[in-house]
């Protein structure tokens with residue numbers, strides 16, 4: 001997408017735009033088929049669906065971890081199809097990703113894990129310290145800076161992953177089952193954190209099984225079944 | 237938190253290295269990080285460093301050896317005496333007189349008279365000669381004067397001239413200046429030096445392979461970490477840099493190890509060499525590695541380490557492509 005087109009996309013405030021996206025895995029078949037939707041800047045939306053419906057796959061396409069078999073994915077006004085390989089790191093810095101399996105480094109402290117995106121982006125020491133502490137404070141793990149992930153509970157590890165995703169203050173955050181390992185109280189706390197991010201203008205797309213939790217919150221919900229979009233409550 | 241709203245449509249800060257000081261301290265940090273990782277595993281690191289050190293010490297010590305032999309042959313060239321064979325009819329008394337006369341020559345340091353009897357008994361000391369000598373009815377050997385030139389005439393042309401001069405004496409039969417075998421020895425040394433270069437090339441390749449393979453294993457061990465770094469937006473250069481520094485450290489430590497090995501080896505053979513030299517009534521202090529050779533070892537080893545890791549990183553750390 002050219003600069004002018006990109007500007008146009010920003011004007012209509014589309015942070016994510018899927019156009020007839022299909023993702024096919026050779027051994028498996030279509031994980032996503034002919035998917036089209038948009039997410040506006042500053043929007044907070046849930047992505048739900050049965051296990052194997054394609055939620056993680058959809059998020060991976062946005063983070064450019066994988067490419068669609070057919071169709072276009074636009075993120076922050078950029079057509080990812082035309083994004084050269086050398087620009088992928090810059091794209092990923094604008095997308096904070098929370099992974100279903102945490103993806104933490106076992107041999108690094110909580111602090112170092114959270115600092116990773118800032119270190120990769122070349123931030124200064126002082127700035128890194130300040131931001132990492134702020135992010136850990138947000139997820140309630142300020143006291144665990146010096147510990148290693150293995151000594152943490154599943155929920156705590158999940159929160160370290162969330163701190164890492166928000167630490168560089170990306171305009172878009174993708175969360176894959178961020179409350180999967182949390183008890184109801186902690187889940188609501190994390191949702192509270194996401195809502196705070198939402199209030200300051202961050203765009204969030206949250207994949208979750210937790211239908212009760214989703215139903216209790218007034219946000220748009222996209223529902224996938226076998227890779228097809230079968231429900232969209234629309235922007236609320 | 238307020239900053240979030242403004243950051244929504246703004247690109248994330250991407251080029252933070254505006255100040256050279258920041259850039260430098262960043263590189264220092266990466267280098268020290270790689271060093272810390274190496275020291276965390278002292279045995280494995282020590283093993284790799286030892287292999288590199290030995291591989292480099294081999295050609296380096298051969299080089300030191302040929303250099304010392306070269307210096308030795310030069311010193312032989314310098315101490316070459318002129319053997320002045322007198323005519324058979326010059327008797328020992330006349331020879332003594334001539335020796336006294338020659339001692340006054342300004343180009344001669346020492347004049348030693350070797351009588352025919354002396355020469356014969358010395359020859360008798362060699363295996364196989366003693367029997368032959370007992371067969372002789374009379375001593376066929378002439379009187380020989382061993383002339384030791386002063387340092388000023390130790391260049392070949394001056395020696396040649398001096399030899400001609402003494403040869404012209406009436407009592408003289410002929411003068412022999414034995415430098416030809418020294419030249420032959422030096423020719424052999426030249427061949428050996430060529431061999432050192434070839435061996436050095438082969439072992440440099442070995443060092444490249446050792447470093448390359450070590451870095452490859454390191455990359456395999458850290459696949460998970462590399463993948464996560466990629467996911468949070470690290471550039472390929474950022475991911476490669478610590479591995480390159482690791483290779484550099486291996487090279488540097490290997491080079492230092494090689495230098496120490498060669499220096500130690502020379503120190504260890506200095507004793508026997510001194511005793512050997514004493515048998516020949518000379519001194520021969522072994523020359524250590526000169527500054528340029530030391531720098532070549534360190535620089536070459538560092539370069540090999542960097543090159544080895546660069547090749548390995550290029551082969552095993554190709555930027556992840558979304559599929």
Ligand SMILES: Nc1ncnc2c1ncn2[C@@H]1O[C@H](COP(=O)(O)OP(=O)(O)OP(=O)(O)O)[C@@H](O)[C@H]1O
Nearest residue numbers: 025027028031049050051052053054055056057058
């Ligand atoms: N790398 C892959 N290769 C082959 N098939 C895959 C791959 N990744 C996902 N799939 C398949 O695609 C489908 C969608 O997977 P995906 O992980 O997106 O589901 P999901 O909605 O995230 O499920 P869950 O709720 O269990 O996390 C699944 O049937 C899965 O088997």
Ligand SMILES: [Mg+2]
Nearest residue numbers: 055056100176
């Ligand atoms: Mg999933």
